[in-house]
Amino acid sequence: MHIVLQPNETIVKQGFGTHFVRMMAMTGKLFLTNQRVYFVTHPLNFQRYDLSFSFDTIDRVYAKNNLRIFPQGLVIRLRDGQEHRFVVWGRKQWKTAIEEYLQ
Secondary structure, eight states: OOOOOOTTOOEEEEEEEEEEETTEEEEEEEEEESSEEEEEEOTTSSSOOEEEEEGGGEEEEEEOOBTTTBTTEEEEEETTSOEEEEEESSHHHHHHHHHHHHO
């Protein structure tokens, strides 16, 4: 699991995460760069895909408990209304780091 960086792009933060797609949990790795948020699935998943969100497409980032009790949920809401739910460790740090680039 790696990311192909764009010119002048650097990785700011990275960590393992899970992306929920239609009630399926897809494990992988979440990256924050100085240009975007990027998720890539683990090679052992049934489906393999990459997601990339440039900062100008992100409306907001907020925390949401998983199953209403587990405090690892992070939601990225795009300007077109789509919401992408992730499970990450240290969601407050992820939220703060992403928000710094949204301003």
